Structure formats: structure tokens, C-alpha cells
Amino acid sequence: MSILIDQNTSMLMIGITGKQGRIHCKRTVESGAKLLAGVAPGKGGQEVEGVPVFETVAQARETFPQITAGMLIVPRQFVKDAALQALKEGIRLLVIITEFVPVMDALQIVRAANECGAKVIGPNTIGVISPGKSKLGIMPDYIYGKGHIGIISRSGTLTHETASNLTFKGFGLSTCVGIGGDSIIGMNHADVLELMAADDDTDAVVMIGEIGGTSEEMAAAKIKELGLKKPVFAYIAGMYAPENKRMGHAGAIVSGGMGTVKSKIAALESAGVTVCPTLGKLVEAIDTYNRKSNGRLQSLEPQID
């Protein structure tokens, strides 16, 4: 078992005929993931890397009713309409890769997903990978080894960094989720953590956070609420970032003083999380834990099931 996606996940790509769409269609097909269809208005009937292109999500699902997962990689001005259509036409796990999506659009997408019980990941994300099983995203899969550590990260490059550090040091990963770097995103750290808590394949969780927002503080509260027994290791980027100048009173009120590296570290430590000062130290902490607990965090032979 793994969370969100596995070897049976059938998926489509919205925006498959664009420049980035074509590149990542090729890489997805090469990874062995079941990318069955593409969607691009006006391009129905074409093929990209042998993947058939449809006008709409509904048409793609008529031919492939087993598809309920999708990756969206269209220019930002089209993201809202494309995402709302995908949710309406039966996509239940939607990864939005596109960056710089207007906040108001993201709010509407997240709200629509909540109303129909769908999961949205992103915007501004690298997506999800369950190494050796499947990927619904744009990550280079060969730096993601297979195993039993879950990663949840706001930053795409730091997901790559952490995954490759662990993989190159002989550890393996169950599922890695880039939740997205924007202020309004679908699933947050806590939502993914809840899934990993219940996942047999995940024995330990790595949480990568950064300054701003409240996702890390909410995850700390979730750990306490769940009484999570699995070890959680965290790193918060931006300890030495220059302070942002902020203007609106209202924003400061709603966030209630949360959002600094200090507040995040304090919240996570109070929930029993091992917070590391660098990502190198995080690998060392996992190594120490694994030796002590005789755990199964080492890499499994990477292979596509």
C-alpha cells in the first residue's frame, strides 16, 4: 500500500500538448506510470508519445472510465477553468503543477474540491511519487528510491534534495508529496500526514517546511491529535532569511503570530518532532534512529511493479 497513488493508478494529463506537457508526458511514460490520456481543447484526436489526446476530461473518461487522477500543466490563466472542469467531470485527485496561479482562483478550486470530496495538490507543486509504483508529477524518478519513509514538502527543490540525499545514503521512500509553495493550496502538511499515519508502507515521516503560513503549526497540532507513534523528522527553511516587510494589519491578525521559523520549530518540537538545523543533519538523525530501532528505512531495490 502507499498513499494517494500506486501501481494501479490510471491518470490523465491536462495540457499535454504544451511545451512542458510534452516533456513531462515523455518522462511520465518512461517512468512506467499509467498515463492513459491527455486533454487539450482543440487538439482532440492527436497523440503525444503514443498517449491519445481528448478535447475534454469527460471524453477521456468515456474511453478510460478507470481514470480518476489527473495532472494539470497549463498556463496560469487557464488553470481555474481547467481545474473546475476536471473536478466536475470526475477527477478525484488533481495535481496542479502550474506556478503563479492567482490566489482567488486557487481559493475557488480548493472550495470546489472540498464540495465534491476530491483531493487537490498544489498549485505550484512537483506532484506526488510513490517510488517503484507510480508518479503523478514532474520529479526525476531515479533520485527517488523505494522504501518506507514518507516526505511532505512545500518546496519542490527541497523534495528533490531530501529524496536524493536519502536515496544516495541508502534509504528508501514510500510516498513523497510536494504540497506546493503558494499561500493557498489544496492538501497541507496535516492532511498528508494523516494519510501517512494510517499507511502500512510508511514507517517514518519527513516534513520540509519554510517561513510563512501556518501549515507546519497545523501539522504539529495534527500529530498531537492523532497521537502519532511514527517518528517525524522536520526541517524548516529560511532560518536566516531577511525579514519580509509586511503592511496589512488584517493579515497579521488572522495568522495570529504564526509563521516564523521559531514558532514552527517550537510547535513541532512540542509535538515530539525531531527538528534538524540542516538537511544533512536530517539524514544523520534518520540514520541514528534506524540503527537504534532496527527499522526498515533502508532502500528497497527500486523497480517498477
Next chain:
Amino acid sequence: MDYLEIEGKAQLRRFGIPTNDSILLDGDEIPEGIHFPCVLKGQILAGHRGQHGAVKVVKSEEELRETKKAIEQISINGHVMEGVIACNFLPIAEEYYLGLTLDVKNRAMMLLFTPFGGMEIEDLAENEPEKLLKFDCTGGFDAEAFRTVAAKFNLAEARMNQVITFAEKLTVACFELDATTIEINPLAVLEDGSLMAIDSKLVIDDNSLYRQGDYTLLPKTAQKKSKQEEDAKAHDLTYIELDPEGDIGTMAGGAGIGMATMDTIRHYGGRVNNFLDLGGGVTAEKTYQAMRILLQNKETDYILVNVFGGINNCADMAEGIARAYTELGIKKPVIVKSRGFNQEQGWEIYEKLGFAQTKYGTTDEAVQQLMKLKGGGTENEHSN
């Protein structure tokens, strides 16, 4: 993007929200339409203007001239005064607070209202949260629902209707403008019973600027940028100056890894001169420019490159870096950590240049390699 009071008010009026007149005091001439006493208000992209003496009542032309000059000298939190406006002195009976702001925690657009205005709203939220109403407007403004939850303030029915009309218009403005904050503090109740916005704060989501107009009325004093920052901006790169005495220049492919690189160098006792983020969609030309800027920066002696081929491509990035290094003839020790798509091709290019590399190691290992090269530097456990 942040707007000044006078710019925000102009937008509020577009949506039928009444505001007081604001007359810009430009030059030494006193414009027509000013009656004494009047209120002078400094226009600045910072809060707490009153506390800093940037809001003053003046009673004569002479006093106006002196006060205007004094206000123009005020700076708040590194922001400078962009101009001074004069507003009519109004007979105010009561002050309310009304605003909408993005609530990241609840993934919502939240309307905030209190009839207990005229004080620091943060203090009210902290000390008497029951007096501040938070109302979810993500799906639009629901007047009847608002009426129910605002009933606790015991406003007269006519007054409640006025507030509702105001809030409805402000919600429309918020969505139409892609505002992440739109705030009226205070919302004045005048002695004749009418409501009027006598201040405004407007912040528009940067990701939406492509579909919004430019609402600038006053040319902003550009925040002083360094030569490198200007240079980087011209090539669509993010460059932030950090420690002016730092001798290490950094190049990273993404904000997350850029911050982590900076944190790690600090952790091992190094001093970081700058943060250069290539962003996504990187071409050889872009890394050429980035490398050129880092090499030409006389303040730095070392360069650390920390990039990934995810949405980017390692070979393209290496090509640009190599071109800058060979063309410019400026030699500085360079340490590279580059992995992801086409990593082997990238590694080969760096090897030919004689750069030190961490192929499979962590950022910590790359930084330790750099510190060793610098001769010294031990782990700074104080930064834990």
C-alpha cells in the same frame, strides 16, 4: 503589490464606496478646494502613520506648509514618504473597522468587522476577540448570514443596513481587484449618520497583476537596489543581498533550496553574500547571466551552485555556467551540486572546468567542502 491610501480610495470609489476627498499637495502651491482646518496625511507603504507623526491637523496655510515639509522627512520601517495629501476635517461621531483579508489557515477570504474602531485592531483581536467579527466571504457576501452573526453588536436596523451595503460593495471590490487585503480603518460614521471610508489599505495579489490594471497614482520612490540586484532583475533572476561582508556567493534553482543553502552555510560558520534564485524554466542563457553576475561581484571569493534538474535541465544549466566561466576569465573557486535530469552531462561539463563537485552528497557536504577550501570553518552549533 501594495497601494497607497490615495490609490486605494480611488479604487473604492470605482465600486461605489464613498470616501472623503484627498487632495495631493504637489509642490509649494496650495491647491484649490482646501478649507481649514484640514488633515494632512503622509502617503507611505507602511502602517502606524499616526504614531510616527505622519497624520496631522493644520489650521492655516503657513502651518500646512511647515507640516507638509515635516511629514515628507518621515520614514517608517525603511519606507520613505511618497507624498502628502490634504483631507477635509470631518465631523466624526463613531469609528468602525471593516476589511477583507486572505486567511491562509482556513483557506478563505475573511471579512473582519467591528463597531469598536478607533484603536489598534491587532490589540482588539488579541485582547477582546469577541468584539471582532470574522465572517467567511469566500463564496461571496451573504447579507442575511452577516445580519445574524452581527446581531450581537446591537446596531440599529438602519445602521446595520448601511454596514451591510458597505460590506457587500467591499466584497465585490475585493474579488474584482484580486485583493489579498482591502481594509478600511476607520470606517467613519459622520454626525449626519452617513458612512464614509476615510482611509484605505489595498494589497493586490502579485500573481494576478497580469489581469489587473495598474492603479498607481504616485510614482514610487524605488527601493534602493544594488548594481547586482538591478542586473539580475533585468535577466528575470531573483537576487537578494544578504551579508555585505559575506565572501560566498550562491546560486540555487528554487527558493526552497536557495534558503536551505543559505541556512547550511551559516550553520557551518560561513558568511553568505547573496541569494540568487534561478527559478523555473531555466535556460543556458539564464545561468550564463547568473554566473556572470556572481563572478563579477568583487565582494565574493567563492561560489556555491546548488541546482536540480526537475523542471530545469542540468546539462543546459552547466552549459551556461561554463560559458560565463570561460568567457569572462574571472577565476574563483566554484563548488557545484547538480542533480536530476541530464545530471551526467552536467557533471562532465563541470569536471572539465575543474570545479569541485558533490555528486551524491548532501548540501551539508558541499558546504563542508567549501569551508575546507576556505581553510577553516567549523560547525557552528550556536546556530542550532
